[in-house]
Amino acid sequence: MRLAAVLLLCPTAGRLLAQEPLETKLVVEQGGREIGREDFTLVKGRGQGAPGSSLKAAARYPANNPTLKLAATLEQTPEGALAKFQLEVDGPNGTTVILAAGSGARLIIRTVAKGSEAGRELPGGPDIVLLDDQVFSLYCAVADQATPAGKALTAVFPRTNRRASFVARRESGGEGGNNSRVTLSGGINGTLVTDARGRLFRLELPDAGTVVSRAKD
Numbered sequence: 001m002r003l004a005a006v007l008l009l010c011p012t013a014g015r016l017l018a019q020e021p022l023e024t025k026l027v028v029e030q031g032g033r034e035i036g037r038e039d040f041t042l043v044k045g046r047g048q049g050a051p052g053s054s055l056k057a058a059a060r061y062p063a064n065n066p067t068l069k070l071a072a073t074l075e076q077t078p079e080g081a082l083a084k085f086q087l088e089v090d091g092p093n094g095t096t097v098i099l100a101a102g103s104g105a106r107l108i109i110r111t112v113a114k115g116s117e118a119g120r121e122l123p124g125g126p127d128i129v130l131l132d133d134q135v136f137s138l139y140c141a142v143a144d145q146a147t148p149a150g151k152a153l154t155a156v157f158p159r160t161n162r163r164a165s166f167v168a169r170r171e172s173g174g175e176g177g178n179n180s181r182v183t184l185s186g187g188i189n190g191t192l193v194t195d196a197r198g199r200l201f202r203l204e205l206p207d208a209g210t211v212v213s214r215a216k217d
Contacts, residue, residue: 022041023039024040024199025038026039026200026214026215027214027215028059028134028211029210030211035062036061036066036134037059037063038057038059038060038135039057040056042055042197046075046077046084051077053075053076054075055073055074055075055140057070057071057072057073057135057138058071059135067092069090070087070088072087072088072132074138076141080145081102082102082107082128082130084101085101085130094114096111096159097112098111098158098159099112102124102128104124104125105123106123107122107124108122109121109158127152127153128156129145129153129156130157131156133159136203136212140199142168142192143168143180143192146168146169147168150167151169153165153166154166165187166186166188166189167185167186179193179195189206190204200212201213
């Protein structure tokens with residue numbers, strides 16, 4: 001019943017999210033050329049005062065006069081378990097809302113678009129992280145789970161149904177004061193850097209030619 005309640009979230013919530021002021025700004029580059037921008041906020045606590053963390057993000061491609069806009073919410077428990085995931089995608093073909101909830105070994109995903117609705121159940125568990133190819137602040141959750149010995153994780157991309165197994169290894173030395181560096185290897189290769197508050201500072205995904213960094217303006 002709890003999973004069902006989470007998946008019945010109002011599909012218009014993403015539109016409200018996209019209008020909220022978000023504190024951290026990112027530039028998305030591919031092949032050395034800017035292709036989009038992303039803003040996000042990462043704070044302690046969840047809805048209704050529950051403990052954990054909440055990430056809200058809004059991305060647009062391209063940055064000016066975008067043809068694709070995405071709004072995401074990710075809430076996690078203090079242990080890093082999924083509490084709420086919502087992704088709204090607004091593109092040339094209309095708006096699609098993707099909701100996900102997990103409990104134990106199950107991950108349930110519901111997709112709602114104009115005139116259609118579909119649900120699917122996937123293997124879940126504590127080592128699952130939900131990512132998207134165009135909302136990069138979601139990688140903050142990867143940094144949270146990384147360990148010096150390397151943590152084996154499985155990424156699920158709800159929008160494309162892609163899964164990728166990889167290892168997130170936290171390096172002993174940080175970058176730039178209190179920044180923390182994590183290397184990714186396996187189905188996802190790259191490096192990510194977070195600041196002292198756990199917010200994404202820089203992400204490099206060489207296989208895709210993608211570099212995400214803090215905006216200077």
